[in-house]
Amino acid sequence: MITLRGLTKRYGDKAAVSDLSLEIAPGKVTGFLGPNGAGKSTTMRMILGLDRPTAGEALIGGRPYAALPRPLTEVGALLDAKAVHPGRSARAHLTAMARSNGIPVRRVDEVLETVGLTAVAGRRAGSFSLGMGQRLGIAGALLGDPRVLMFDEPVNGLDPDGVLWVRRLMRSLAAEGRTVFVSSHLMSEMQLTADQLVVIGKGRLLADAPVTEVIAASSRNAVRIRTPRPGELAARLAAEPMPLQVTRSDAGELAGDGERADERAGELIVTGAPIERIGMICHEIGVPLYELSPQEASLEEAYMELTGTSVEYGAGAPQKAGV
Numbered sequence: 001m002i003t004l005r006g007l008t009k010r011y012g013d014k015a016a017v018s019d020l021s022l023e024i025a026p027g028k029v030t031g032f033l034g035p036n037g038a039g040k041s042t043t044m045r046m047i048l049g050l051d052r053p054t055a056g057e058a059l060i061g062g063r064p065y066a067a068l069p070r071p072l073t074e075v076g077a078l079l080d081a082k083a084v085h086p087g088r089s090a091r092a093h094l095t096a097m098a099r100s101n102g103i104p105v106r107r108v109d110e111v112l113e114t115v116g117l118t119a120v121a122g123r124r125a126g127s128f129s130l131g132m133g134q135r136l137g138i139a140g141a142l143l144g145d146p147r148v149l150m151f152d153e154p155v156n157g158l159d160p161d162g163v164l165w166v167r168r169l170m171r172s173l174a175a176e177g178r179t180v181f182v183s184s185h186l187m188s189e190m191q192l193t194a195d196q197l198v199v200i201g202k203g204r205l206l207a208d209a210p211v212t213e214v215i216a217a218s219s220r221n222a223v224r225i226r227t228p229r230p231g232e233l234a235a236r237l238a239a240e241p242m243p244l245q246v247t248r249s250d251a252g253e254l255a256g257d258g259e260r261a262d263e264r265a266g267e268l269i270v271t272g273a274p275i276e277r278i279g280m281i282c283h284e285i286g287v288p289l290y291e292l293s294p295q296e297a298s299l300e301e302a303y304m305e306l307t308g309t310s311v312e313y314g315a316g317a318p319q320k321a322g323v
């Protein structure tokens with residue numbers, strides 16, 4: 001368990017992290033999301049005692065990092081894969097880490113095996129590719145068999161095989177009851193890996209909820225309807241008191257009054273109304289349906305909506321995906 005209470009970090013008059021209070025629970029993968037400069041790395045560094053909070057505190061299993069007698073056995077972290085002496089072999093690097101934390105040296109070969117680096121254990125870390133460096137960093141995090149694991153962009157630079165391997169590793173660490181806290185900019189990957197999401201923007205908490213809830217709260221969730229009488233249905237939906245939006249994705253193909261002469265279906269995309277209500281309306285006015293299906297927003301769309309006003313270093317308005 002990681003606990004943040006009023007965690008705040010200021011650099012001069014700039015707040016990198018503002019009053020973050022939350023718990024990161026064991027047995028789950030918690031994704032840590034936010035635009036560039038949102039404060040993710042600063043938060044992780046404060047949890048690991050590498051940055052001192054201006055106010056508030058960060059606790060691991062109820063204690064601050066500095067109070068942990070053998071920290072690597074309580075929390076393992078991959079923050080910067082390049083933070084390895086380039087002249088040392090992978091095995092020598094891990095052995096030095098193990099010795100300094102009272103971890104049996106036989107763990108070194110176990111974690112090298114886990115991350116698939118056994119064959120190159122004697123090679124200088126400086127000669128490693130980006131992906132091998134990431135694996136070595138993950139090996140270091142696993143070395144003390146800790147209950148809490150933190151990874152900053154762990155799939156950065158990994159090939160598809162490596163990405164899949166990291167996803168499975170995170171899932172299995174969480175299934176063992178560990179706390180897994182992982183930052184990433186890859187929304188599609190987080191949608192597959194994380195159970196819970198913590199989203200921050202400009203240092204402030206924007207969301208702390210299960211992935212499914214974050215997606216369900218998105219206004220990009222829509223209902224797709226195919227019917228031979230789209231014009232009639234669109235007119236009826238427009239009369240609904242709720243602020244729903246109706247898009248006719250085949251408007252160009254419809255003639256005159258908007259009705260088709262033939263039986264080929266027209267398609268409507270409706271946002272802002274529950275699928276049950278739309279189904280009832282179709283029933284009430286007797287419009288036949290060929291399809292009535294929920295179109296779930298992607299995590300990326302939900303994230304864009306959440307962080308829209310919190311992007312610090314943006315290149316203009318993000319393009320909205322057309323429905």
Ligand SMILES: Nc1ncnc2c1ncn2[C@@H]1O[C@H](COP(=O)(O)OP(=O)(O)OP(=O)(O)O)[C@@H](O)[C@H]1O
Binds near residue numbers: 015035
């Ligand atoms: N040592 C420092 N001195 C001054 N400002 C800093 C320092 N470290 C971080 N910052 C500022 O704090 C803010 C948060 O930075 P941080 O690196 O934590 O963001 P991040 O969410 O990890 O970003 P990214 O996704 O780009 O890695 C940024 O505006 C950054 O410029």
